[in-house]
Amino acid sequence: MTTTELSNRSDPIVVFTDLSVELTGYDRVELAGTGLIEQHYDTLLRLIGEREAGHLLQAAAEALDADRKNHNGEALRTRVIESKLYGPVIISLIKLWYLGSWYPLPGSYADVNGSTAGDVEHVVSAQAYREGLVWSAAGAHPMGAKAPGWGSWAEAPALPSA
Template sequence: MIINKILNVDDYYYDVFMAISESLTGFSVNELQSTGLAEIYYQYILSQIETATFIEFLNVSKNVLESSENKEQLKNAIKAEIISNPATQGIAQSVITLWYLGTWEGAYVNDRSYKEGLVWTVMHAHPPGAKQPGFKSWETKPVNSNS
């Protein structure tokens, strides 16, 4: 797969981070960027773990992304080379948690990370106390409602 240049961030590894985030979360790069937290998350991870450790994770990710020719190969390569590898497994799990819950090691990254967590999109819900669903939203049946 080709890793496309994303936005105007000069750091090549940012593009790899976004591409592997897309594969780990199942959300497109555009959807991840629409949270407004992509660059913040990238910088946050760099401040939380050793740069060499994060770069190693991104290099492994880059190799997986570039060597996979289709989604099935990519899925299998991520499972074999990232998720099953003790050196990269923890970071991959933390990246997934970061995008879905907005937390890193149990703490929210900032006040927006809770509101923009992907978990709310998956649940077809809104974060209680943070983003209200809108006037008269109660009169619309929930998505996938059986009633």
């Protein structure tokens, strides 16, 4: 662990990235390779509100710190994923990374936190669709993009190692 990385840990976008790594099972390099870390970060802030996003990232940063010390993912699971407050947002965030679409938060969440105009089902961007993690998890490629080439479909399938 370098000092630079340690000092960056409070940077919200670094927290967002570390959280995304834990939620998706894709490492930092793979997520950076999508070119979407900043776009998804902005989308989160825009669609749940900056105050709520700030609270979520604060809780995530603390939980991730605890998990680093304890070498497990318990804190993230109990304090963020299973949290009544953050759980629904986590579900939408996982789907955002995997599918490139935003799925709206449940009414019970909105009753407490309000909702934004953009909190409806939509494809966030063509790039978010193309970079959806589901395709590589399937050992495939996004339908209508990143063509794997002539005859590739006849080859034996292989899953990129997780």
